[in-house]
Amino acid sequence: DRNRVADEVKDFAPSITFDVPNGPCFSPDGFLYIAERNRVLTFPAAEFFFEGPDPAVGEVVAKGELIPAEEESFNHTARVCRVGPDGKLYISLGQPHNIQPKDKLEMYDKIGIGGIIRINTDGTGREVYTRGIRNSVGHDFNPTDGSLWFTDNQVDGMGDDIPPGELNRQTSAGQHFGFPWTNGGVDIPDYKDVERPEGVEFIDPQVNMQAHAADLGMRFYTGSSFPDKYKGGIFSAQHGSWNRTEPVGARVMFTALDEEGNAASTEVFAEGWLDEETGEYRGRPMDIAFLRDGSMLVSDDFAGAIWRIAYAPKASE
Template identity: 70%
Template sequence: MRNKAVLLAALMASAATTVHAQTNLEKLSAFKKTGTTDFTVIEQGGQKAEAIKATLAKIKLPEGFKIDLYAIVPDARHMAVGTQGIVTFVGTRKTKIWAVTDRDKDRVADEVKDFAPSIEFTVPNGPCFSPEGVLYVAEQNRVLSFPAAEFFYEGPDVAAFNVVKQGELIPVDEESYNHTARVCRVGPDGKLYISLGQPFNVPPPEKLDLYKEKGISGIIRIGQDGSGREVFTTGVRNSVGHDFNPKNGDLWFTDNQVDGLGDDQPPGELNRQTAAGQNFGFPYFGGGTVRTNEYKDQEPPADAVLPAVEMAPHAADLGMTFYSGKQFPEKYRGGIFSAQHGSWNRTTPIGARVMFTPVNEDGSAGASEVFAEGWLDANGEYFGRPVDVAPLRDGSILVSDDLVGAVYRISYGS
């Protein structure tokens, strides 16, 4: 009897927690207070900052560039720079979104605190802004919007709304610990584009129809109100970075290749999509033109689009952005900066660097080159793992690092 009572109490407590989380979101949607008063504030100086600066002194950059510590941000993943230039929101693969503020505009953050602390986030990896200043957050299985995040983030309560309700972004049965970091962008058509990585190294055949229908193993697009969901991209293993070419509207995205095929294959991918519905070959191809063992005897799609650029194998290409600023030399304008997180399953690790890929006038890609490196030493030890790249309004770029828990700023000139 006592065991039953304990179990009943535990179930009631769990249910109460769930209801409380839902109630907070409902209250925020109705512009009501949640009663939350406390923030988690991250110290920005001290020994940790000095240790990070010592590592940054070893980073190699092209002549004229420099890298500095912008902010200490635990578990820093993808970033969304506010359209008003007030605050940068940084997602994580845990339960926090961080608001990073440089109040005195000295290009070093003065304050880092958690955003919307009354909301229980689950893998809020992917924040992104609309041109109108609406912040979207793509979680493991939900999408939220914050219409005035830049102006209300100073308080613990902020207007928040469901775009895609919990459990409706993907089927609940497909939730996994693997490949659940979503990213989002608002496209030139005003719609929200969200990547949906599939959970396997290579999915079994019985999953393919479901994944094609739901847009898992691809990119979906929806209206900013959550309506009109459609599958925009298929044949993608796990994309954790995409952006639109501002010159012609093409969607570009990184993709992580299949593991277990050797150190030197298959290549990583930087892809260019020029029309809705294009297929990029996975799981028949594991990266580039390298076939997967599981599907090597099956005919790949005849219209499969091959990568615009083949990147180094197992370097883990993640976040990317088109550079539209004017601070950097002409060579970099209109090109792509992307982050390589670094190998986890390669005998000799590679990556942990920022890459640059020029984009030609006809929209095609030039040859990629290393832009910033030095977080991986000759002994294969990581001193940082870049995740995402985002432009600041002054034309410098931010680089996030989830190993160190920091955001760096790369600038050019004095």
């Protein structure tokens, strides 16, 4: 009824059994792609034929071909998909361990596990685009310069305050972001004596976020209804910690960029999902999207809700 609150929630393609369908993305021509744990599907007419028993669906990457079946895991399998400026699908593949064992390095690097791959929308031309990531669950392209930005989650078990979470910027294919040798500028002890890839320069994070806040989904702001300072900047969701003495996170962060397209400053944009008195979560932000009117949607997998944040200027402004 157009009051900006959803009237009902419907199951998408209920006849299909999805396996961790965390990565939906739309191409500019309106095709929906869904990256699952180990498959990528496409729905050419997603908004019209999704309820019946026979939805129009195609397979971009067949089951078992995104990663080897024996690498399927419970942890770090939430894929994210975006269509890049080149029209290809960019899909993140978290590595399944806290820190991957050394004997898997070569295989992972070849497949793109612990990275972001890109493929044509028909499933051909697969390449590893991004290397040296632990578990990225959020990426987006800067519409101004086409660079790829992504969050990365930090190693567990090194203490409450290290390593920081990462927000990264990639400016060309094949760049390496340091994992498992480094994470948030901190050297990983397990890899202290393991030779680094030859002739490879590790790219440092643009922003070091609070440790264990779990930075997940992110999106550039291209809308026009928020104040000018937000235009062209990045909103990112912090899911909140699970293994820290004092819980942190459960916020939406904002990162402004400078004229060269690098991060200039990061601040808290929205908070209140974590009760700081009791340490209890009321909600956990996961991902961010924008409506056409420029307002923000924040998905929350704890409250089972989608929040809408809109700008309401005061009458005097």
